Amino acid sequence: MDHGRTTISVVVPFYNEAAGVEAFFARLFSVADAMPDYEFDVVAVNDGSTDVTLARLLEARERHGRIHIVDLSRNFGKEAALSAGLDRARGEAVIPIDSDLQHPPELIPDMIRRWRAGAEVVLARRNDRVTDGPLQKFAAGMFYRMHNVIAETKIPPDVGDFRLMSQEVVEVLRGMPENRRFMKGLFAWVGFRSEVIPYDVAPRLEGKSRFNVWKLWNFALEGITSFSTVPLRVWTYIGAVTSLLALVYAAYIVIKTIFFGTDLPGYASLMVGVLLLGGIQLIGIGVLGEYIGRIYGEVKRRPVYVVRKEFTVER
Template identity: 60%
Template structure:
């Protein structure tokens, strides 16, 4: 076992070979965050391992990241690790969240290609072979895009579609619709990702921001094999805000236009009142119109302050330069 403090200022040199190894077998790393997934671990390895072994011309490793699980996830992962030399377990010091756990796994992965993968098996393992095939055709990134979202509720499908539309309309970085973290990235792409210094990481945006030659496949998303989703409606809302504020300043810029529009409306209304007074004389304005205007302007100002506060909060958190994650131990077969 080895211990280290991880996640700070990873230095990497970007390669020029697009991630394709010149050896007979390419090493492919499957990166899997686990958080309270004890009930599904046996099923996960029973389904995934045979699929990886059937892909011709590759060696593989499975980098499992225990993201501070409170159940027996770590113990069950260690049991698998003890029997399988291709499995490595990265145990984080606490629950840092999926984005940090994914970053830890990507940093630990050693493959010529790296594939983030969910422990719930909603992404079918059989699709991995198709990702590898497109990578061998010369693509640096191969996206796995959901053909349908039938496993999601109607509300979740609607809000997801709205998020992608809004994000891609206001952001400088376009996120492919219905494409999650499941994708293949060459070593060149991974090394580029490891050079990005931010602590608050919206991985879908970072994956898109680095660019590179990209292909995509489509697949049918499956129901969860065990357990429940860890993303509540509130967490999804905060995740969406993270995405909307991570790759653009449009939410800040729009308040310039709102303020300008409000000022023009106020000037026009003042001119109207002046003309009406000259033509019809002075009258006593009503209380309702005054309080409505005050509440409207006050609410608008508070919303604008909230948006500014969101960005200031991000600056504050980034200025601390805390690590994205802390690794307690890395377990591998035969390590002491």
């Protein structure tokens, strides 16, 4: 490491991205080479890829140098891969970025200027979601609105993992003990002085997004249950209101029976009541189960990721 230059760590998760590895590093190092006052240290995390991504990363390491490869033992997910990269990022500033080039590396010099001017976190916010399908746009909009209404920690809309963080911010993130990590929420929770840079999202370099509706739904659940207990509290009020209505209806039945006698019992109304209350109870149990599942996952204290092998950069 050249101690006369400022080191910038770039953290890049890879999962089955073999076709785009060389194009990504060509763009990234083109930007890095135009900034001679900075030394770029890349941490590439192979998140259990089943294609030849690791081989392509090793080729890129031979060609470009400056690439520290972390090969995980299986696919642990992007949040774990980011954590593995942040754990090894020793630069004075750290930049997580996707490898599909939807996050433009050309934005990095502006990020560094904002950081040098005093920002501890520089967020990259996408101008639009033209590369997403209608369902993805709707789901993303609903998630941000719902999350920011019920959670104490607000997540900036349309801001992903692409950002610059000072080493002080990354140190705080490393010290957070969660096993199930919702990184967008953790990034927002730590705070620090932040600035926002808008950017236009480019089409994916290769392939298509792996986030289908089911994964987006589970991702939203993970975020909401990580940073809000409102879903649990809501069921207290639902239960109270339902009990009150049941008491009012019971009083009505008693009074009606005393003064007007009994009617022939109605099968339909009975079934509606049973199914309605049963459905409410099952939904409540499901919400409770989400939180119990998180507790179960945390108390086991398994590691967030497992490393098969590391290929470090020779200094």
